[in-house]
Amino acid sequence: xxxxxxxxxxxxxxxxxxxxxxxxxxxxxxxxxxxxxxxxxxxxxxxxxxxxxxxxxxxxxxxxxxxxxxxxxxxxxxxxxxxxxxxxxxxxxxxxxxxxxxxxxxxxxxxxxxxxxx
Amino acid sequence: xxxxxxxxxxxxxxxxxxxxxxxxxxxxxxxxxxxxxxxxxxxxxxxxxxxxxxxxxxxxxxxxxxxxxxxxxxxxxxxxxxxxxxxxxxxxxxxxxxxxxxxxxxxxxxxxxxxxxxxxxxxxxxxxxxxxxxxxxxxxxxxxxxxxxxxxxxxxxxxxxxxxxxxxxxxxxxxxxxxxxxxxxxxxxxxxxxxxxxxxxxxxxxxxxxxxxxxxxxxxxxxxxxxxxxxxxxxxxxxxxxxxxxxxxxxxxxxxxxxxxxxxxxxxxxxxxxxxxxxxxxxxxxxxxxxxxxxxxxxxxxxxxxxxxxxxxxxxxxxxxx
Numbered sequence: 326x327x328x329x330x331x332x333x334x335x336x337x338x339x340x341x342x343x344x345x346x347x348x349x350x351x352x353x354x355x356x357x358x359x360x361x362x363x364x365x366x367x368x369x370x371x372x373x374x375x376x377x378x379x380x381x382x383x384x385x386x387x388x389x390x391x392x393x394x395x396x397x398x399x400x401x402x403x404x405x406x407x408x409x410x411x412x413x414x415x416x417x418x419x420x421x422x423x424x425x426x427x428x429x430x431x432x433x434x435x436x437x438x439x440x441x442x443x
Numbered sequence: 444x445x446x447x448x449x450x451x452x453x454x455x456x457x458x459x460x461x462x463x464x465x466x467x468x469x470x471x472x473x474x475x476x477x478x479x480x481x482x483x484x485x486x487x488x489x490x491x492x493x494x495x496x497x498x499x500x501x502x503x504x505x506x507x508x509x510x511x512x513x514x515x516x517x518x519x520x521x522x523x524x525x526x527x528x529x530x531x532x533x534x535x536x537x538x539x540x541x542x543x544x545x546x547x548x549x550x551x552x553x554x555x556x557x558x559x560x561x562x563x564x565x566x567x568x569x570x571x572x573x574x575x576x577x578x579x580x581x582x583x584x585x586x587x588x589x590x591x592x593x594x595x596x597x598x599x600x601x602x603x604x605x606x607x608x609x610x611x612x613x614x615x616x617x618x619x620x621x622x623x624x625x626x627x628x629x630x631x632x633x634x635x636x637x638x639x640x641x642x643x644x645x646x647x648x649x650x651x652x653x654x655x656x657x658x659x660x661x662x663x664x665x666x667x668x669x670x671x672x673x674x675x676x677x678x679x680x681x682x683x684x685x686x687x688x689x690x691x692x693x694x695x696x697x698x699x700x701x702x703x704x705x706x707x708x709x710x711x712x713x714x715x716x717x718x719x720x721x722x723x724x725x726x727x728x729x730x731x732x733x734x735x736x737x738x739x740x741x742x743x744x745x746x747x748x749x750x751x752x753x754x755x756x757x758x759x760x761x762x763x764x765x
Contacts, residue, residue: 347668347709380748383689383705387662390693411746418739418746419705420688 326352330360333435337369342377345385354388361392366400370438374431376407386421393425402426406434444650444765445512446680446720450505450530451757453656453686453701453723454560457504463729470498496758497730503759505530506560507656507723509682513627513647521549523624525643525654525682527580530759531564539569547575551624553631554582555656556640557590565591566600576609581616583631583641588613616641632674634658635667636700644674650765653681653716656723659700660710662693668710675714679765682757683707685721685736704740712749719744720763721756 326349328339337360345353357373364371373389381389389405396403404426408416416422428434450456471494480486490499508530511523520542524534542548548570555561570576580587591613595604604611616622618641621630626648631641635658642655653675661667675681686692686701704721711719721740724733737756744752755763 380746382747383703383709384662386689387693390690414742414746418689418743419703420690424690424694 326356328356328360332369333372334439335369336372336435336438337363338372338374338431338435340374340377344380344382345378345388346380346382347384350382350384350388353385354391357388357392361395361399361401361403364396364399364401364403368399368401370401371396371403372428372431372434372438373403373405374407374434375405375409375412376431378412379409381412381415383419386415386419389421390424402438404428404434404438406431444645444647444652444679446652446682446763446765447510447512448508448530448720448722448757448759448761448763449510449534450508450526450528450564451502451722451724451759451761452504452506452528452726453684454506455726456506456529456560456563457726459501459504459730467498467730470494495734497734500758501730502724502733502756504726505533505759506563507555508534508564509654510534511627511645511652513645514625519625520546521551521625523627523645524550524552526555526561526656527552527563527565527568528561529564529567532567533759534564535567535569544573547573547577549577549579552578552580553629553643553654554580554584554587555634555642555654556636556638557582557584557587558638558657559594561657562590562594566595566602571607571609571611572602574608578609578611579614580611581614581622581629583616583618583633584639585615587615632670635661640700642674644678651678651680652765653678653683655681656684657700658684658702659692659698660702660706662706668713671710672714675710675716678711678714678716680718680720680763681707681711681714681716682720682722683711684723685740686723686725704736705743708740708744708747708752708754711752712744712747715750716752718753718755718763721754724757 506528507526509525685704689703689705
């Protein structure tokens with residue numbers, strides 16, 4: 326899965342697209358993994374822009390869970406932005422909304438992670 | 444077939460508190476203001492149609508026990524039970540009320556596993572005390588009999604196992620090897636739970652019921668997912684351990700041996716299941732929380748875009764016809 330990484334200041338923004346379900350979750354995880362190493366204290370914060378994600382299933386949520394555990398252990402910060410209403414519902418139903426910082430749009434997410442430490 | 448839920452709660456029996464009962468009354472009476480409920484019929488209509496089940500009823504608090512009715516029980520005095528949680532006590536009362544102590548009955552009891560919440564009803568299962576009754580306990584655990592005898596040792600219970608009047612037998616099952624109880628075929632499947640647990644697939648007259656409780660699903664284990672989809676395949680009803688949220692089940696409560704509503708929906712839709720019954724409710728959930736989970740689960744089944752799936756949430760006393 327192509328995540329189209331873009332540097333916005335010190336922040337890396339990833340933009341996956343499509344469905345993160347049983348068919349695509351492995352590809353999403355493999356694409357995400359290389360970006361996690363630099364997401365550490367004094368490293369590059371990560372924003373995942375979900376605006377082009379139409380659905381995420383349990384195994385996709387698990388991939389996010391594994392990622393956030395790694396990032397937190399490294400002292401980094403990874404946040405989510407611009408969830409479509411149906412995807413946001415999945416986060417609420419699964420209680421993943423309690424585990425992630427979720428921002429209404431990409432700009433708000435980048436601003437929030439960039440503001441830390443300034 | 445018909446499933447009758449006698450105990451829907453997970454881990455530990457619970458009861459409504461006085462504050463919870465009062466809160467239901469306050470909600471119901473507030474909602475009645477201005478409705479002119481001046482006849483018993485209007486009152487009952489209001490309770491049955493305008494109040495949510497979380498206000499007008501309760502999901503109940505007995506631990507796991509499900510009765511499966513496959514035969515004309517007026518003619519055939521044999522019964523199928525899944526697990527001996529505290530729900531076995533009211534089940535026993537209902538059988539005695541219907542048949543009386545003078546008509547011997549045979550009970551076929553399939554055990555998911557031997558943790559306390561699944562065996563604790565047995566010492567209060569009154570048919571066990573009545574000579575002439577026959578109780579056949581089936582399971583895949585090697586220490587099946589030991590678990591039942593041990594909980595009636597003097598340190599835990601005043602009546603020893605050997606003092607029980609009924610004929611009690613234990614039948615060792617093997618996962619994947621079908622067993623016949625009259626014309627019901629029962630097949631066990633190993634599940635992930637501390638000390639192992641087993642799900643059961645019951646087939647009778649073209650209908651299939653799955654009982655799958657105390658079962659954790661590791662999302663990264665594709666082979667196990669396929670195995671469970673095969674086990675659930677085309678079932679009319681799956682009674683499923685939906686104790687935790689997905690987030691809890693794979694984070695703070697990972698390896699606690701339970702699953703979630705979200706995984707239940709996904710497995711059932713992959714397997715072409717007709718109806719999912721959420722089961723083994725978290726003991727700290729009140730009725731409102733369980734109703735919320737039910738509504739969210741129905742919504743999730745819509746969001747996935749997969750095959751339609753009917754979803755209910757188990758409550759003590761619920762009957763589901765297949």
